[in-house]
Amino acid sequence: MEYTISKLAKLANVSARTLRYYDEINLLKPARINSSGYRIYGQIEVDRLQQILFFRELDVELDTIISIMNNPEFDKTKALQTHLSKLEEKKSRLEKLISTVENTIAHEKGEILMSNEQKFEAFKDKLISENEEKYGEEIREKYGEKTVEESNKIFKNMSQEKYDVMVKLGEEVLELLTKALETGDPTSTIAQEVALKHKQWLTFTWPSYSKEAHRGLADMYVADERFKAYYEKCGDGATEFLKEAIYTFTE
Amino acid sequence: MEYTISKLAKLANVSARTLRYYDEINLLKPARINSSGYRIYGQIEVDRLQQILFFRELDVELDTIISIMNNPEFDKTKALQTHLSKLEEKKSRLEKLISTVENTIAHEKGEILMSNEQKFEAFKDKLISENEEKYGEEIREKYGEKTVEESNKIFKNMSQEKYDVMVKLGEEVLELLTKALETGDPTSTIAQEVALKHKQWLTFTWPSYSKEAHRGLADMYVADERFKAYYEKCGDGATEFLKEAIYTFTE
DNA sequence: ATATAGGTTAACGTAACGTGAAGGTCAATA
DNA sequence: TATTGACCTTCACGTTACGTTAACCTATAT
Numbered sequence A, B: 001m002e003y004t005i006s007k008l009a010k011l012a013n014v015s016a017r018t019l020r021y022y023d024e025i026n027l028l029k030p031a032r033i034n035s036s037g038y039r040i041y042g043q044i045e046v047d048r049l050q051q052i053l054f055f056r057e058l059d060v061e062l063d064t065i066i067s068i069m070n071n072p073e074f075d076k077t078k079a080l081q082t083h084l085s086k087l088e089e090k091k092s093r094l095e096k097l098i099s100t101v102e103n104t105i106a107h108e109k110g111e112i113l114m115s116n117e118q119k120f121e122a123f124k125d126k127l128i129s130e131n132e133e134k135y136g137e138e139i140r141e142k143y144g145e146k147t148v149e150e151s152n153k154i155f156k157n158m159s160q161e162k163y164d165v166m167v168k169l170g171e172e173v174l175e176l177l178t179k180a181l182e183t184g185d186p187t188s189t190i191a192q193e194v195a196l197k198h199k200q201w202l203t204f205t206w207p208s209y210s211k212e213a214h215r216g217l218a219d220m221y222v223a224d225e226r227f228k229a230y231y232e233k234c235g236d237g238a239t240e241f242l243k244e245a246i247y248t249f250t251e
Numbered sequence C: 001a002t003a004t005a006g007g008t009t010a011a012c013g014t015a016a017c018g019t020g021a022a023g024g025t026c027a028a029t030a
Numbered sequence D: 001t002a003t004t005g006a007c008c009t010t011c012a013c014g015t016t017a018c019g020t021t022a023a024c025c026t027a028t029a030t
Helices: A005-011 A016-024 A045-057 A060-071 A076-106 A116-123 A127-154 A159-183 A188-204 A213-222 A224-233 A237-250 B005-011 B016-024 B045-056 B060-068 B076-108 B116-123 B126-152 B159-185 B190-203 B212-225 B224-231 B238-249
Strands: none
Touching: A005 A045, A045 A060, A045 A076, A045 B045, A045 B076, A045 B116, A076 A237, A076 B045, A076 B076, A159 A188, A159 A237, A188 A237, A188 B190, A224 A237, B005 B016, B005 B045, B045 B076, B076 B116, B116 B212, B159 B190, B159 B238, B190 B238, B212 B224, B212 B238, B224 B238
16 A cells, blocks of 8 residues: 555655655664655555654654654664564553543542642652653663764665665566576575565565464465466466475464 | 642643643643743642643633633633533534444454444544534623623733732731721621632632631631731731621622 | 545745853852 | 852843745646
């Protein structure tokens, strides 16, 4: 699925200006720019945007989000786990606030006493603004200021290149598959390399990767004549060979 | 209890700069400025600040908060009720977000399917930013742009004046009490006026008003010689008379 | 053929403070 | 008595994450 800027904006409930801004600061580059100069976003960008919004929800500064997500060691699943616990914290802070309001109402009615300190207790939790610092520090500690800067540079002007990489990956899969086929062994190193590249190629367009889905696709390649024809260019039995390689790869 | 800027800042967990800014935009004026030019805040300001922070928690713009709170029809108790329901809404939005993250994790593991729409569902709730508009509109509808402007003007440069008003109120209580005492009737209109002014005077320094506390204070006036001497200036039996007036007032 | 609904860059505007600079005030201590 | 350090003051410029035109190009439906 491909999205123009307003389609994605509508999907994620952000403004088009926000997406242009995220492009400008290299937080979220479109997958490619079409012939009319329009920004085109793909599945990878949809998921990245969701991640960004999770961070934003926790009041993490955009600069910090860039550092986190462009970091080569960024672990999506781990990040999601962290989101979860932070959101739980935020929820319990909200609950505190709610009971403060309830107490204030009772206080107004003269039902209970309330000290000035109690009136502001729920506002005290600094955890949200601390998040920013924490995330930023963690990275700076691990990699140092310079590495972060460099890591950011790598991701600049990636939009068109990203698309090119994807196309190139697709070609490489075919190339490598031809060579691997000569070995005749789907468990060989080169065959496994094909499976890996095939996975990398998939993640450009797949909402998320799973071994089961990868195997499912391999099965479909064998079953569907159109796909079969595509891979059979590499040699007789290439499709079945690829399927076997993928099955080994996903063991 | 009187607070300097940093004492109040610490109490409410905001920065001193924030309080200076709130002074500047006439959102929260100090009760008075002391001889060295220091801002001094009293109980009224403490409570007003708490209200402000409740609104801020709901992402209401400061400009809008000014309009709401300077509005002559502003009802503190009603506002608290509204806070409560808005906070509940915010909480349920957070809960939605939490389950979205949980689903995304399951999706990552390949356990469930998730459409792109579902990925952003929890972000969709606009209610928070809508609050701003809603609050602002309500007021503008009721009073019109001009009235709001004028209402704001009234509250400009109120800090020193506010203190003066309080002092004047205290004097008026004594003055009126002297006159009321001549009637000999604590239930008379003028005696009830004294009780009302006494209440108004109290609310400048009391965390919150309750009839019980008002009566309790009246009792203390009678029991404590120092207070008794203060009111007895108005005439013999003035303290007991004030107590009776307050008792009638708080029935 | 033209209206209308999209897209683009460029550039200035904004909200709610943060962050010094330069200096006055207050309480305690050498 | 002088000084130190922790307060306070008023400018005044900086910052973040966009909103908001303006001026112009592109796509599509009638």
